[in-house]
Amino acid sequence: MKVTLPKPNRTFGLTDVLGLVGLVGLLIARYVPVAKIIPFWGCALRETTGWPCFGCGLTRVADRVAHLNFAGAWDANPLGTVAALFFALMVVVTVLHLVFAMPIPQVRLSPREWHWVRIAAALLLLTNYAWVVVKTKFPYLLA
Structure with a gap:
């Protein structure tokens, strides 16, 4: 993994x-x-x-x-809660970047590291789905 910190800027990017x-x-x-107004x-x-x-x-x-x-969100879908909090963090980072020209670190992963990131993401998705299925179909297992 290689992390670089660019000079302070306000360049609009993915973050x-x-x-x-x-x-x-x-x-x-x-x-x-949304759930109430869209039939x-x-x-x-x-x-x-x-x-x-x-x-x-x-x-x-x-x-x-x-x-x-946050507890109710976690109960509905744990990985979705992590994603929503990530988006909230990106809102804060975007404000700091565009208003105060805070540099955003650039992270570059090697092909091997990307391979492990993909495996970890697949395992996280499957684990989260298993939890949602158990919560929905077999809630007595969580009691």
Whole structure:
């Protein structure tokens, strides 16, 4: 892994895009009741089969994180909560970068490191999905 710190700048980049997406998403989650105003909103897989999809709980996560209910967000989908908090962090980093010209560290991974990142991400997704399935279909196992 190689980490470099550029000179202070206000160059718009990927981190700023993630920050703006996070800001818009969390503002919508905070002030627009999406699940109530869109009649077809919901998980079609869960409604037809009873089994959750990989993204089940993400609307609740966004709503609960936007309302600072972190325990409720974690209960809905743990990995989704981590992602929502990451987007909130990107909002802060974007403000610091664009307003105060804070440099954003650039991280470069080797092909071997990327290989392990992909494996870890797949394991995290599968573990999170297993937890969501157990929570949805077999809640008595968590009691």
